[in-house]
Amino acid sequence: MSFLYASMFAKLYGAVLLFSLLLGASGSDDFITKYEKYNSVCRRMGYQDKRCEEREVIAFHARMSTDQKNIKNRNVVVFGTVTLNTGKAYNPTTSKFTAPSRGHYSFTWTIATYPGAMFNTQLVINGKSVSYNHVNGRVGGNNYEAGSSTVILKMEKNDVVSILSADTGESARGLWSSFSGFKL
Template identity: 30%
Template sequence: MNLVTTFSVLLLILDIVLGDCNSTMTTSLIKSQLSPLQKTIDMLDNGSKCRCRSINQVVFLAEIGSGRTYQKGSIWIYDKVVTNVGNAYSPSTGKFTAPTNGVYQFNWYTLSAPNTMSHPELFVNGKLKARQSANNSGSTKQWITAGSSVALPLKKGDVVYIMDSRFTSQPFSQWTTFGGVLLN
């Protein structure tokens, strides 16, 4: 017995107990009010009738697994993946490929080795979109950190990566990270 029928029977019994002479009209009125509710329940029970827009979750965070030197113009490879929901980041290439249109927030942090310059820049499809600078030309014992963040509208298939187009860089392992999230 479905919800509408059960409710209607209960109202019919209540009408009989209370002596309402017009139980047929009352039951008909209640059924007409509950019909849309029953259709909604049926749609939820039969997932095939209700096609809700799925939300594509995209979030990643990767770090450089060990200290290394990147030549000027080389894409930085963040090979130690912490999270990669949606699998849009490739730890073998260092590239993020947008799986859907939307606004994405990217963050990258760099720990630059002593006596080195690191200017990691964020590129989308080969075009510079944002910069960061960790000028560490001072002490041989000094480590410099820098961080940047940018929100960008991307189209499905856009490719995002980090590289230093001006200097050879020596970012230091797990303190050098690249991450992003689909905002909408």
């Protein structure tokens, strides 16, 4: 209980200190000096201005370079044409994303098929399936079909995500199929 009171006291003390510093400032130089002292006190208390920290940007987008046909179950689906790879965490040769740091990541993939074809996929993290996408062009007559899936994952540094075929990988339209992700 005493920790709770100490924490509340520290916050109240910080607010009172800021208020008194700002009210007592007579000129702009005096205000800046007092503001800098306030920030110094806050930093010593463990507070940080999060807006001043630069945020690590990790994001990628890739699409299939060519059509993919007759992909066997649990084979990697290749998205080899990279349009964005900020942070260089996506490898277009292996079609795998390796987390450069711990955090939450969002991934989306879209698969388009030709009329009469199916293409099922799954997103895996370190080889474990966590989400699926089923595209069935067999029931739509002469229509091209597409499906998208999105998943948000908590990842550790060096965890690996990729898209694998799931059961059926008959025919996917290359330029219309994509894989993307980013760190939240």
